[in-house]
Amino acid sequence: MAKKMISIWFFIGLLLTVYGVLILGAGIYDLIVPGRHNVVLRELHAGVWWGALLIVIGIVYLVFFRPKRTGK
Amino acid sequence: MQNPGSLMSLNGVDMAVVALYFVVVLAIGFYLKRFTKTGNDFFMAGREMTSWVAGLSFVAANLGALELMGWAASSYQYGILAAHWYWIGAIPAMLFLAIVMMPFYYISKTHSVPGYLQLRYGSSSRSLSALCFGVMTVLMSGINMYSMALVLKVVLGWDIHFSIWVSSITVALYVALGGLLSAIFNEVLQFVLIWLGALLIPIIGLIEAGGWGNMVAKIQQNFQGDYTHLWRSIGSFSDNPMGIHWTGIVFGLGAVLSMGYWTTDFLVVQRVLAAKDLRSAKMAPIIGAGFKMMVPFIVILPGLLGLAVMPGLVGEAEALATGGHSYNEVLPLMMGRYLGPGLLGLGITALIAGFMSGMAGNVSAFATVWTYDIYKPLRKKPLSDGHFVSVGRWCTILGVLVSIGTAYLVMEFASIMDYVQALFSFFIAPLFPTVLLGMLWKRTTSAGGFWGLLAGTVSSIGMWIWVKVDPSALRIIALSPGAKAMAENMYRGLWSCLICAGVTIAVSLLTKPKPESALNGLVRSCTVLPSEKHLTLFRRPAFWAGVVFVVFVFLNVLFW
Numbered sequence: 001m002a003k004k005m006i007s008i009w010f011f012i013g014l015l016l017t018v019y020g021v022l023i024l025g026a027g028i029y030d031l032i033v034p035g036r037h038n039v040v041l042r043e044l045h046a047g048v049w050w051g052a053l054l055i056v057i058g059i060v061y062l063v064f065f066r067p068k069r070t071g072k
Numbered sequence: 073m074q075n076p077g078s079l080m081s082l083n084g085v086d087m088a089v090v091a092l093y094f095v096v097v098l099a100i101g102f103y104l105k106r107f108t109k110t111g112n113d114f115f116m117a118g119r120e121m122t123s124w125v126a127g128l129s130f131v132a133a134n135l136g137a138l139e140l141m142g143w144a145a146s147s148y149q150y151g152i153l154a155a156h157w158y159w160i161g162a163i164p165a166m167l168f169l170a171i172v173m174m175p176f177y178y179i180s181k182t183h184s185v186p187g188y189l190q191l192r193y194g195s196s197s198r199s200l201s202a203l204c205f206g207v208m209t210v211l212m213s214g215i216n217m218y219s220m221a222l223v224l225k226v227v228l229g230w231d232i233h234f235s236i237w238v239s240s241i242t243v244a245l246y247v248a249l250g251g252l253l254s255a256i257f258n259e260v261l262q263f264v265l266i267w268l269g270a271l272l273i274p275i276i277g278l279i280e281a282g283g284w285g286n287m288v289a290k291i292q293q294n295f296q297g298d299y300t301h302l303w304r305s306i307g308s309f310s311d312n313p314m315g316i317h318w319t320g321i322v323f324g325l326g327a328v329l330s331m332g333y334w335t336t337d338f339l340v341v342q343r344v345l346a347a348k349d350l351r352s353a354k355m356a357p358i359i360g361a362g363f364k365m366m367v368p369f370i371v372i373l374p375g376l377l378g379l380a381v382m383p384g385l386v387g388e389a390e391a392l393a394t395g396g397h398s399y400n401e402v403l404p405l406m407m408g409r410y411l412g413p414g415l416l417g418l419g420i421t422a423l424i425a426g427f428m429s430g431m432a433g434n435v436s437a438f439a440t441v442w443t444y445d446i447y448k449p450l451r452k453k454p455l456s457d458g459h460f461v462s463v464g465r466w467c468t469i470l471g472v473l474v475s476i477g478t479a480y481l482v483m484e485f486a487s488i489m490d491y492v493q494a495l496f497s498f499f500i501a502p503l504f505p506t507v508l509l510g511m512l513w514k515r516t517t518s519a520g521g522f523w524g525l526l527a528g529t530v531s532s533i534g535m536w537i538w539v540k541v542d543p544s545a546l547r548i549i550a551l552s553p554g555a556k557a558m559a560e561n562m563y564r565g566l567w568s569c570l571i572c573a574g575v576t577i578a579v580s581l582l583t584k585p586k587p588e589s590a591l592n593g594l595v596r597s598c599t600v601l602p603s604e605k606h607l608t609l610f611r612r613p614a615f616w617a618g619v620v621f622v623v624f625v626f627l628n629v630l631f632w
Contacts, residue, residue: 005107008100008125008257012264015096019089019418026085026414039412041276047412050272 006067013061016054024051080227080408086417093265093421094242097258097428101246104254111457114251114464115183115440117346125260126352127359130343131367132259135266136216136430140371140423141223141403147375148385148399150314151291151299152631153306154375155368160326163624165334166361167617169344170354173335175601176511177345178353179593184345184437185338185507186445192510192594193521195449200525201506202445204499205338206438210471211495213434214478220427221479227404228420236479239424243431244472247439248465252346255436259343262425263363269422270370273403276410277377290380299379302631309552316559317551324562328569329496332504339437350602354613361620365627378402382409435475439467494536494561501565502528505573513580514588514595520580528572535564 027047034042082090108114121129147154182188186205190198221235246254281287288300297313298305305312306321334340334357347353378385382405384396391398397405407419443464448455506525509516538545539560547553549567550560591598609615 006103008260011096011100011257012261015092015261016264016268018092022085022088023414023418026083027412030413040409041280042412044276044279046272046276046410047415050415054268 004067007065009061009065010067013058013063013065015058017058017062020051020054020056020058022051023047023054027051080404080416082228082417082420083413085414086420089414089417090421090424093424094238097246097261098242100257100261101249101254104250104257108249108251108253108461111460111464113253114461115444117251117253117256119346120348121256121343121346121352121356123347123352123355123359125256126343126347126356128263128363129256129259129346130340130356130360131363132263132266132429133255133340133343133433134430135263135367136426136433138216138219138430140266140270140426141219141400143371144375144378144403144406145398145400147372148378148402149375149387150312151297151379152302152372152376153312153314153316155302155372155631156321156325157330158364158368158372159302159624159627160321161330162334162364163361163620164326165330166357166364167621168331169335169341170357170361170613171617173507173511174344174354174357175350176594176596176599177341178347178350179599179601182345183444184441185336185341185503186441188507188594189510189521190445192516192591193506194518197506197518197522197525198445199449200522200529201503202441204503204529205441206446208495208499209339209434209438209441210474211478213431213438213471213475215482216427216430216434217475218479218482220424223404223423224420226401227408232483236476239427240431240472240476243428243435244469247432247436248468251461251464251468252342252436252440255432256343256346258432259429262429265418265425266422266429267370269418269420269425270374272415273406273410273419274369274373274377277374277381277406280410281377281380287377287380291376294383295379300376300631302628304632314559315552316562320550320559320562320566324559324566327566328501328504329562329565331508332500332502332565332569333496336503336507337500338441339433342437342440343433351604351607351611351613355616358613358616358620361617362623365620365624374406375399375402378406382406431472431475435468435471438471439464442467442471494564497561497565497568498529498532498536501532501568502572505569505576509573509576509580510595512596514591514597515580515585516576517580517583517585519583520576520578523579524572524574524576527575528568531571532564532568535567 024047027045030047031045112118143154143157177188180188180191182191186198186202189201217236217240220239221232224230224235225232246258250257278284278287281290291299298311299313303318306316306318309315309317344353344356347356382402385399385402386394386396388398388400390396407416411419443460447463448460502525505528506521510521535549539549544553546560550563552559588598593599604612
């Protein structure tokens with residue numbers, strides 16, 4: 001395994017960031033257009049802050065584990 | 073749109089979250105193919121994993137869909153007693169693997185647990201163990217697959233055949249492409265998704281219940297019996313919902329079944345063998361133990377919250393008869409209760425990820441054992457490394473196909489689902505004393521190891537048949553006529569372990585041992601282990617094992 005491998009944490013960061021955007025977007029839409037989903041404690045708007053949390057975690061992983069260019 | 077008869081429906085965002093997951097796991101498999109050229113790369117992930125990656129993979133391989141759904145349902149049925157399977161039923165064994173057994177697995181450079189038996193006892197024990205493991209693995213994989221498809225059918229109304237084939241082909245592709253490396257990478261990803269997908273349920277559930285104290289009060293109001301104490305109610309068989317005594321938990325679960333599973337089941341041990349050095353290999357199960365201790369928060373707590381906020385769930389048979397909901401559905405019911413758009417997709421992805429990590433663990437371990445411990449010994453002439461990589465890839469696909477067959481078999485004979493824990497007591501409980509005596513007692517002989525393993529396996533299957541034929545035998549096997557299936561498995565495991573150990577010792581004392589020179593690197597008293605004195609305290613595995621053990625004791629006292 002001589003080639004430089006991208007860290008698994010980078011892939012995780014990428015996926016979490018995209019998930020965060022999707023969930024935050026859905027959460028904000030639900031905030032603006034309420035009443036379509038009757039979940040318990042809906043007023044907490046879990047989608048908004050959970051989506052934001054996923055974006056933050058995802059970006060941290062993306063930055064810390066981004067593939068490094070190796071110059072010769 | 074909600075399918076008729078299903079518990080909930082996914083919207084566009086939820087579907088995108090689930091679909092994206094499939095795209096990413098396949099992309100990882102295709103990306104890693106270029107890094108898996110040799111047998112060492114494909115079967116052992118190049119032995120280059122850090123302790124964190126190996127440790128998370130070690131836990132994730134065990135965290136299958138059955139685990140998530142099954143233990144949430146068990147906690148609704150038995151209360152907090154189900155947490156014993158995460159604490160005393162896991163932590164001591166994981167720490168024992170790290171500190172006592174890992175050096176011998178790692179130093180001997182074995183590729184598998186049957187491979188260690190080959191080095192220690194010879195080919196008979198290796199073949200017996202490899203065959204038992206192969207059978208158990210494909211059965212478990214098929215049962216996992218069926219249960220996942222059943223969940224998707226019940227929860228979302230998805231076609232059961234579609235779920236089985238799409239999920240299986242995905243796992244077959246990414247494991248066949250990248251081998252253990254791909255399985256491990258995806259297991260780490262799956263572990264993160266399981267946590268992030270399931271963590272909101274206990275958080276919002278505790279807010280709804282009004283905190284832990286109010287949750288306990290509501291459970292006591294809703295149900296008779298003790299559902300919220302770990303040890304207080306198991307002084308007698310009749311005082312707890314499981315019908316178990318503390319001796320079954322401590323000796324059957326803690327000392328035998330969990331030791332057997334976490335230290336000798338190659339499905340989990342393989343992940344640790346992929347670590348880059350001995351220190352990482354010892355740290356991996358310790359890191360895994362730290363995370364394992366926290367899993368009850370996303371598995372057991374939702375079941376307990378269900379008891380508080382959703383009383384009235386019943387057993388499967390009663391649910392079918394009355395049209396109500398079964399406690400087997402408690403986790404998806406909680407998801408539907410709390411998770412809105414997008415979050416529900418993440419929760420379902422967590423379940424699918426759990427299924428895939430469990431299945432990938434089974435098929436990658438199956439491919440290794442089949443290739444190295446069954447196929448290779450049958451081929452007399454030397455073959456190239458590339459040939460074995462190719463065999464491993466085909467074995468992965470073969471393992472998935474056989475698992476699909478098993479899934480359809482389970483569909484026809486639903487009672488096979490009851491036998492999951494029984495499989496462990498057949499094949500894993502007797503393996504533990506065989507490996508342990510081999511590592512710690514130099515007098516153990518090849519004949520002793522083989523006949524002990526055979527006697528333990530046969531006696532375990534024999535006890536199971538005995539109770540099936542004559543249910544009153546439960547009084548003898550499980551020490552109580554009212555013991556539930558879970559309790560029976562604990563005691564059967566304990567007896568088969570003792571029979572295996574007794575036969576191994578007796579036969580060993582009657583046969584000639586190997587010379588000590590042949591036991592170097594395999595037996596404790598014949599091996600000089602690398603010193604860790606040059607490491608600082610915070611880099612020593614023993615220190616972190618101590619920290620994890622203290623937390624484990626604290627949790628048991630806290631929920632006594």
